[in-house]
Amino acid sequence: MLRYSPLIALLVLAVPVLCGLAGTVLPAFGYLPALGGEDFSLLPFGELFSQTGIWRSISQSFFIGIISTALSVMLVAGFVSAWYGTRLFKKVQYLVSPLLSVPHAAAAFGFAFMIAPSGFFARLFSPWLTGWERPLDLLIVNDQLGLALIAGLVVKEVPFLLLVTLAALPQIAAIKSSHLTQSLGYGRMAGFLLSTWPSVYRQIRLPIFAVIAYASANVDMAIILGPATPYTLPVRLVGWMNDPDLKMRFMACAGACVQIAVTAFALLVWILIERFTGAASRSLAAKGNRYTHDWGFRVTASVLMTASALIVFGGLLVLALWSVSGLWQFPNTLPNTLSFKNWMRALPGLSQPLITTIIIGGASVAISIIISLACLAREQQTGRNGGNRALLLLYLPLLVPQIGFLFGLQLLLLSVNAIASWTALILVHVVFVLPYVFLSLSAPWRAFDKRYDSIGAALGSSNWRIFWRIRTPMLLRAILAACAVGFAVSIGQYLPTLLIGAGRFPTITTEAVALGSGGNRRIIGIYAFMQMMLPFIGFLLASTLPALIFRNRRGITGL
Amino acid sequence: MSYASTGLKIDGVRISLNGRELLAVDHLINPKEVLTIMGPSGSGKSTLLAYIGGFLDPAFEAEGDVYCSDMNITLVKPQQRRAGLLFQDPLLFPHMSVGGNLVFAMPADIQPKAERRSQAEQALTDVGLDGFFERDPDTLSGGQKARVALARVLISRPAFLLLDEPFSKLDADRRAQMRELVFENAKRRSLPVLLVTHDREDALAANGTIIEVGSQTAGQ
Numbered sequence: 001m002l003r004y005s006p007l008i009a010l011l012v013l014a015v016p017v018l019c020g021l022a023g024t025v026l027p028a029f030g031y032l033p034a035l036g037g038e039d040f041s042l043l044p045f046g047e048l049f050s051q052t053g054i055w056r057s058i059s060q061s062f063f064i065g066i067i068s069t070a071l072s073v074m075l076v077a078g079f080v081s082a083w084y085g086t087r088l089f090k091k092v093q094y095l096v097s098p099l100l101s102v103p104h105a106a107a108a109f110g111f112a113f114m115i116a117p118s119g120f121f122a123r124l125f126s127p128w129l130t131g132w133e134r135p136l137d138l139l140i141v142n143d144q145l146g147l148a149l150i151a152g153l154v155v156k157e158v159p160f161l162l163l164v165t166l167a168a169l170p171q172i173a174a175i176k177s178s179h180l181t182q183s184l185g186y187g188r189m190a191g192f193l194l195s196t197w198p199s200v201y202r203q204i205r206l207p208i209f210a211v212i213a214y215a216s217a218n219v220d221m222a223i224i225l226g227p228a229t230p231y232t233l234p235v236r237l238v239g240w241m242n243d244p245d246l247k248m249r250f251m252a253c254a255g256a257c258v259q260i261a262v263t264a265f266a267l268l269v270w271i272l273i274e275r276f277t278g279a280a281s282r283s284l285a286a287k288g289n290r291y292t293h294d295w296g297f298r299v300t301a302s303v304l305m306t307a308s309a310l311i312v313f314g315g316l317l318v319l320a321l322w323s324v325s326g327l328w329q330f331p332n333t334l335p336n337t338l339s340f341k342n343w344m345r346a347l348p349g350l351s352q353p354l355i356t357t358i359i360i361g362g363a364s365v366a367i368s369i370i371i372s373l374a375c376l377a378r379e380q381q382t383g384r385n386g387g388n389r390a391l392l393l394l395y396l397p398l399l400v401p402q403i404g405f406l407f408g409l410q411l412l413l414l415s416v417n418a419i420a421s422w423t424a425l426i427l428v429h430v431v432f433v434l435p436y437v438f439l440s441l442s443a444p445w446r447a448f449d450k451r452y453d454s455i456g457a458a459l460g461s462s463n464w465r466i467f468w469r470i471r472t473p474m475l476l477r478a479i480l481a482a483c484a485v486g487f488a489v490s491i492g493q494y495l496p497t498l499l500i501g502a503g504r505f506p507t508i509t510t511e512a513v514a515l516g517s518g519g520n521r522r523i524i525g526i527y528a529f530m531q532m533m534l535p536f537i538g539f540l541l542a543s544t545l546p547a548l549i550f551r552n553r554r555g556i557t558g559l
Numbered sequence: 560m561s562y563a564s565t566g567l568k569i570d571g572v573r574i575s576l577n578g579r580e581l582l583a584v585d586h587l588i589n590p591k592e593v594l595t596i597m598g599p600s601g602s603g604k605s606t607l608l609a610y611i612g613g614f615l616d617p618a619f620e621a622e623g624d625v626y627c628s629d630m631n632i633t634l635v636k637p638q639q640r641r642a643g644l645l646f647q648d649p650l651l652f653p654h655m656s657v658g659g660n661l662v663f664a665m666p667a668d669i670q671p672k673a674e675r676r677s678q679a680e681q682a683l684t685d686v687g688l689d690g691f692f693e694r695d696p697d698t699l700s701g702g703q704k705a706r707v708a709l710a711r712v713l714i715s716r717p718a719f720l721l722l723d724e725p726f727s728k729l730d731a732d733r734r735a736q737m738r739e740l741v742f743e744n745a746k747r748r749s750l751p752v753l754l755v756t757h758d759r760e761d762a763l764a765a766n767g768t769i770i771e772v773g774s775q776t777a778g779q
Contacts (some may be wrong), residue, residue: 285659
């Protein structure tokens with residue numbers, strides 16, 4: 001049974017992506033018999049490019065993807081090079097880490113509630129400093145240039161990139177390298193960036209590519225924060241895909257192909273940027289200048305990093321506050337009155353999406369953890385971990401723009417009458433949950449001291465018994481943490497739930513994004529608050545359960 | 560050479576953890592001399608090295624001064640102390656060539672590029688790695704990597720050497736060779752050397768004062 005586990009992982013991940021891609025490309029060229037498209041043609045593309053502002057939408061997606069990723073990477077590289085190994089670094093790390101579990105939509109709402117003309121910042125400084133008695137008539141959120149979206153993506157992606165960087169650092173003796181370069185006379189930042197960062201970068205390259213793919217093709221954050229006239233390409237595509245006029249789907253699929261090209265082009269440009277910065281860094285390293293006066297940069301890096309975390313935290317608090325606010329007039333910093341009336345009113349409508357969210361999350365995590373454990377157990381048997389090919393397979397669903405294969409998958413499922421079924425919905429969540437579950441479980445699993453297995457075997461235990469009686473209990477903390485990560489990923493999924501659920505399976509996330517356009521901050525506050533609480537509860541359980549089960553075993557709980 | 564050192568004076572240095580004293584050293588290391596700190600792992604012997612280099616973990620409490628060429632180096636940043644560090648692992652930067660590692664360490668006042676390269680090539684020849692400038696560090700043997708690390712630290716013109724178990728990962732043959740190479744080069748450049756090790760052979764080969772630290776030796 002175990003020997004088929006890698007094959008099952010391959011099927012679960014690659015089949016939906018590849019079939020979905022095919023299902024997107026064929027209609028893009030006019031072929032979709034179910035909707036009367038019998039002949040191949042370029043008409044869908046012609047129609048797409050005749051849409052007003054289409055080139056603006058396309059270029060926006062490209063620039064927003066590249067710029068937000070570049071800023072995130074620069075911020076992480078700057079902060080890590082400036083402070084790694086210090087007390088401040090540890091503090092900021094603890095501040096930033098929990099933000100990883102916050103769903104994109106909740107972070108975006110919180111961010112919007114902070115920076116909007118009637119948002120918390122404006123209230124904080126009004127009217128005593130600004131003199132504003134009413135909110136400025138200014139487009140800060142949903143601005144034309146997409147600056148709010150770029151900033152929102154940066155504050156959301158920085159925690160992710162910081163955590164993958166933190167996972168890479170111990171493997172390359174970064175602290176000792178840093179001591180070495182400082183003794184050679186290099187400024188802290190220059191020494192780190194020239195000597196250690198290239199090795200770090202090699203390890204976080206795939207996650208960065210995934211960030212580019214997400215940032216250039218995301219829908220939920222772009223709806224909440226992005227430009228509206230015109231919308232970014234992915235947002236327009238989803239609109240056409242959900243249009244009652246089924247003929248629009250040909251054009252939507254053509255647009256999805258263009259979106260794949262846009263993301264691929266962004267990745268290509270990124271690789272060129274890599275080449276250029278790599279060459280520049282080598283030439284600086286060979287020159288030998290020490291760049292010791294970096295205090296200003298170090299302070300800037302820490303201030304920006306802390307601010308990016310605090311603005312998300314602040315946003316989440318403001319969301320929570322809105323959910324219990326009565327009257328909250330501008331420019332009052334805090335609500336005039338508090339009340340639970342909003343919750344009372346929202347609760348009946350909230351329960352069904354909540355149950356759906358938990359069922360989909362729980363089921364997709366259960367499937368993912370079983371497949372991951374089976375693959376890791378198999379890897380242990382054979383001693384082969386699949387190397388780079390396995391890693392690429394895991395990243396496949398994260399590197400292809402979601403739109404690119406979800407459109408096709410929706411059309412395929414429609415044609416076999418499997419759309420909007422629990423099975424389809426859960427399986428499509430597995431496509432995105434499994435990579436994260438596997439990636440977070442594999443590191444502790446592989447680092448496990450194999451001598452424990454040997455002792456078990458020498459005592460006459462079967463592999464099965466070793467797995468259940470030795471590995472699983474000792475790695476319980478890591479297994480539950482991987483489950484919590486997977487659950488958080490499932491909660492955050494907007495597009496797969498919307499498209500494969502065909503609107504008939506509203507979850508907390510799809511409801512929150514849908515409510516976003518209505519602009520009722522109290523209701524948005526409630527849904528976004530629920531959205532961020534669910535992953536939080538997951539992580540809380542993951543960290544307290546092992547402590548509870550092994551309360552008399554200091555060696556496992558680490559307390 | 561103007562970079563020659565007048566010795567490394569460790570003046571009443573005490574390092575403790577949670578109020579428990581780990582070591583107390585008061586010693587002048589003259590140029591060409593080696594002071595060896597010996598003790599089992601976990602005895603805190605590396606903390607002295609970290610204190611002198613400027614990297615002591617803030618969890619430790621430390622007092623005392625360290626003078627090099629009449630300058631109290633504990634008052635300046637690690638960048639200005641001119642410590643030459645050698646660790647157990649060679650820590651060659653994998654994205655640079657062997658030569659790239661050397662020119663990275665070379666002081667910036669050596670210019671132009673051609674001069675930097677020729678000095679790096681000479682330094683490689685000095686450690687028996689003639690023609691290794693363009694090589695990928697990853698293709699080198701353990702002993703060769705250790706020699707590149709030595710060449711790299713020497714070319715940075717340090718005022719003294721801090722050696723943190725630099726021979727412990729080499730096999731017996733290489734170990735003796737490498738020891739000789741390091742000590743000989745330190746002598747030739749008149750460098751004071753502080754060696755931290757758990758290996759008695761290293762300590763004896765250093766041919767200098769030995770200070771033993773750690774609870775085990777204290778009890779004997």
